[in-house]
Amino acid sequence: MEAKNLLFRTKKTFNLRGRLWTLEQPVVMGIINSTPDSFYANSRMSSTDAALHQAERMLADGATILDIGGYSTRPGAAEVEEQEExxxxxxxxxxxxxxxxxxxxxxxxxRASVAEAAVRAGAVMVNDVSGGADERMFETVSRLDVPYILMHSKGTPQTMTQLTHYTDMLSEMLTFFITRLHMIRKSGIKDVILDVGFGFAKTIEQNYFLLKNLEHFHILELPMLVGISRKSMIYKRLNITPEESLNGTTVLNTLALSKGAQLLRVHDVKEAVDSVKLYNLMASS
Incomplete structure (x- = not known):
């Protein structure tokens, strides 16, 4: 079967469990971590009240989406039981x-079971950093009828740093996406967003190569999410800490916008929203 027959046409309209959402301009997704061990300490919310306060601030700052996580996916993160997550x-x-x-x-x-519990609680989108490693995920998302964010990764948070070898990185990633998209299409999932997975089974050098070549994945004709906020590709290259990495994040987010990113997943919403506003001004001039 030819690759073109496995690909989705670009979609700007998404079904959020009966509510239509149109992605006309780049938007910002704010990160809220209900975890004690996420790599950026200021993103850890220790209580529901703290998470609510963070949500209120992010929405006021212009976030379009709030992404709630209960399992740190930083390299070497501790295992968390499904029910606890x-x-x-x-x-x-x-x-x-x-x-x-x-x-x-x-x-x-x-995890498909966590995705189902979250959608029952009111979530209207599933952001899967494993690209469907849970064999139940595609069927679950299809049944729940919510948009799915497909990310490229290899291994687990405990093993991914040992899985960074690629003979031809862009081609191998494209093959991964085409294969997964074929499975997704067969499962009945209608709305898909792509995430190339910065930092997941990729070295710092590979992350920059990927950012430089982000346009390579436009052939898939999917909206693209970029998540590079305060990651080690920034702070390790600048010899600073995650807490000092906001400026570097803003620079790389702006570069990602120039290469076609349509969703920015960030810890700092206001700064990312400002980047989108200025980028839109430049793009429309």
Missing amino acids: ADRVAPVIEAIVKHFPEAIVSVDTF
């Missing part, structure tokens, strides 16, 4: 949806 995210999602009913809430998980 679900117990971390579901109450936060319920509270956000109750207090901010117009908010678009996504769940950051690679």
Whole structure:
């Protein structure tokens, strides 16, 4: 079968469980971590009240989507049981949806059971950093009828740093996406967003190569999410800490916008929203 027959046409309209959402301009996704061990300490919300406060601030700053996670996917992160992960995210999602009913809430998980619990709690999007490693994920997302974010990765948070060898990185990643998209299409999932997975089974040098060649993936005709906020590709190259990496994040987010990114997943919403506004001004001039 030819590759073109496996690809999705670009979609700008998404079904959020009966609510239509149109992605006409780049938007910002704010990160809220219900975890004790995410790599950026300021993103860790220790209670539902803290998460609500963060959600309120991010929405006021212009976030379009709030991405709620209960399992740190930083390299070497500790294992978390499925029920514990679900117990971390579901109450936060319920509270956000109750207090901010117009908010678009996504769940950051690679487990089908957690995705289902999160959607029952009010999430309307599944952000899967494993690219479908859970064999139940595609069927679950199809049944829930929510948009799916497909990310490229290899291994697990515990093993991915040992899985960075590529003979031809861009071609291998493209093959990964085409294969997964064929499976997704067969499962019945209608709305898909692409994430090339900066930092997941990739060295720092590979991350910059990927950013430089981001246009390579436009052939898939999918909206593209970029998540590089405060990652080691910034702070290790600048010899600083994640807490000092906002300026570097803003620079790389702007470069990603220039290469066609349509969603920026960030810890710092206001700065990313400003980048989008200025980029749109430049693009329309």
